[in-house]
Amino acid sequence: xxxxxxxxxxxxxxxxxxxxxxxxxxxxxxxxxxxxxxxxxxxxxxxxxxxxxxxxxxxxxxxxxxxxxxxxxxxxxxxxxxxxxxxxxxxxxxxxxxxxxxxxxxxxxxxxxxxxxxxxxxxxxxxxxxxxxxxxxxxxxxxxxxxxxxxxxxxxxxxxxxxxxxxxxxxxxxxxxxxxxxxxxxxxxxxxxxxxxxxxxxxxxxxxxxxxxxxxxxxxxxxxxxxxxxxxxxxxxxxxxxxxxxxxxxxxxxxxxxxxxxxxxxxxxxxxxxxxxxxxxxxxxxxxxxxxxxxxxxxxxxx
Amino acid sequence: xxxxxxxxxxxxxxxxxxxxxxxxxxxxxxxxxxxxxxxxxxxxxxxxxxxxxxxxxxxxxxxxxxxxxxxxxxxxxxxxxxxxxxxxxxxxxxxxxxxxxxxxxxxxxxxxxxxxxxxxxxxxxxxxxxxxxxxxxxxxxxxxxxxxxxxxxxxxxxxxxxxxxxxxxxxxxxxxxxxxxxxxxxxxxxxxxxxxxxxxxxxxxxxxxxxxxxxxxxxxxxxxxxxxxxxxxxxxxxxxxxxxxxxxxxxxxxxxxxxxxxxxxxxxxxxxxxxxxxxxxxxxxxxxxxxxxxxxxxxxxxx
Numbered sequence: 001x002x003x004x005x006x007x008x009x010x011x012x013x014x015x016x017x018x019x020x021x022x023x024x025x026x027x028x029x030x031x032x033x034x035x036x037x038x039x040x041x042x043x044x045x046x047x048x049x050x051x052x053x054x055x056x057x058x059x060x061x062x063x064x065x066x067x068x069x070x071x072x073x074x075x076x077x078x079x080x081x082x083x084x085x086x087x088x089x090x091x092x093x094x095x096x097x098x099x100x101x102x103x104x105x106x107x108x109x110x111x112x113x114x115x116x117x118x119x120x121x122x123x124x125x126x127x128x129x130x131x132x133x134x135x136x137x138x139x140x141x142x143x144x145x146x147x148x149x150x151x152x153x154x155x156x157x158x159x160x161x162x163x164x165x166x167x168x169x170x171x172x173x174x175x176x177x178x179x180x181x182x183x184x185x186x187x188x189x190x191x192x193x194x195x196x197x198x199x200x201x202x203x204x205x206x207x208x209x210x211x212x213x214x215x216x217x218x219x220x221x222x223x224x225x226x227x228x229x230x231x232x233x234x235x236x237x238x239x240x241x242x243x244x245x246x247x248x249x250x251x252x253x254x255x256x257x258x259x260x261x262x263x264x265x266x267x268x269x270x271x272x273x274x275x276x277x278x279x280x281x282x283x284x285x286x287x288x289x290x291x292x293x294x295x296x297x298x299x300x301x302x303x
Numbered sequence: 304x305x306x307x308x309x310x311x312x313x314x315x316x317x318x319x320x321x322x323x324x325x326x327x328x329x330x331x332x333x334x335x336x337x338x339x340x341x342x343x344x345x346x347x348x349x350x351x352x353x354x355x356x357x358x359x360x361x362x363x364x365x366x367x368x369x370x371x372x373x374x375x376x377x378x379x380x381x382x383x384x385x386x387x388x389x390x391x392x393x394x395x396x397x398x399x400x401x402x403x404x405x406x407x408x409x410x411x412x413x414x415x416x417x418x419x420x421x422x423x424x425x426x427x428x429x430x431x432x433x434x435x436x437x438x439x440x441x442x443x444x445x446x447x448x449x450x451x452x453x454x455x456x457x458x459x460x461x462x463x464x465x466x467x468x469x470x471x472x473x474x475x476x477x478x479x480x481x482x483x484x485x486x487x488x489x490x491x492x493x494x495x496x497x498x499x500x501x502x503x504x505x506x507x508x509x510x511x512x513x514x515x516x517x518x519x520x521x522x523x524x525x526x527x528x529x530x531x532x533x534x535x536x537x538x539x540x541x542x543x544x545x546x547x548x549x550x551x552x553x554x555x556x557x558x559x560x561x562x563x564x565x566x567x568x569x570x571x572x573x574x575x576x577x578x579x580x581x582x583x584x585x586x587x588x589x590x591x592x593x594x595x596x597x598x599x600x601x602x603x604x605x606x
Binding site for chain 2: 009012014016017018021033034036037038071091095098251254255257258259260261291292295296298299300302303
């Protein structure tokens, strides 16, 4: 049972010259695409599986958290059951299964993921029911990335936002180390509940799951309540990113930084492209949350 | 004028779990795709531009060396002139120009690159004429990657081979640190002069430039004589890689390691896929030489 700090890979950060020149910004890319299971979610999942006493863990996930939980449970000798929308990227479904977890596919047009989790929880009384974001173990796990970001001496950090697990963890880690970096979120305009929530000063959910955005890791109904408590004080602004800017960011990473990332991972650069003037003269770090994307989708976006 | 060790980025190495599981091998990926200008060539070019007294440097390059030399000369306040085949990837031509170098495009069906370099050299009497591989400064620059590889504790290192600049540099660096790692080359079957040379014990050139291979960084006529002197004693074998295996390797990096690389960079993994049994039970490092590839070509290979 390795502690979290030994189990994770340190993030990989670099300063791609061509991308910096193209944007005219002092940019650092902080990428979790080489983290175990290809996204930051391993930090959360491992910390959770390590710390709960239960031998079974049940969760709903559009893919990356499920994959991370499956691998964490494999490492820790626990059982994982992952409820996934039947529309999830095939590469993500296959990956969850490859780590030995049980996948429960649901047609989210017929039954909500959370309802399905409740049904399964009733059948598995000894299981820990894990939220992919609204959970203190998840936030604490993700705060390890905030620790690493604090060491980079940045003025600004931009992070993708879905349920808020990553950005609340980053906020916690940055605070712990007394970092003065301003923290911004980057959210798909097509699922902008977090941006509207921060403007209103209270959680405002999307009316339905925002399935139209390419950023499948940010197709969440709402911020989690634990995440919101941190976000409302620790995040300066949530920037809304159009689908066009998500694609532009993904292509820019490919052409100007040799980085493969998934659409959700490109959100933070998309936000930066959208607001370039605002960040001029500052040392800006963009967090790439993950890299798992179907080759067919990626090829289409690149072409 | 920063010394080489300060000017380069350390290579990025990681152990992608899915790729390791798929191959059943103890694999470390050592990638130069995040090196300055996106390939190992910056090591060579910077070392050369730093150490020659000339203010002008003239070279022929299918792209990555030209790009690296252009950037190195920009950093060091020198002038670079790069002769490139008119069939070079557009992304590489643009990149060379973006660093302020002069590009001289030649139709290699009509005039050889080396002949064109001779013509230009006559017009530029003060210029240093740099080979992209057959040059001691180039080999010494690339040996810095061998130094880094020596520190990784590998049993086997596999490196792409074109003119031999990279693999001879790696050999030199590995030897300097007393590494016991066996060194293998990976060369396109469609341009297998190095494999034939090593078998014959003397340099055997290709009859024409092997333009049919996807691995555009390995479309060389022959090994360089300085490279050959090192390769003939330091390299165990040159493995010939089919075009199918190059594509398979490039796709595997995408799907199982979140790594974007160019076809030439995928050669070493292609060789490993071809010879999996031979390397079972060994700690194998595959060197990814670079990441610069046109989006259209990459999309087509991925699909």
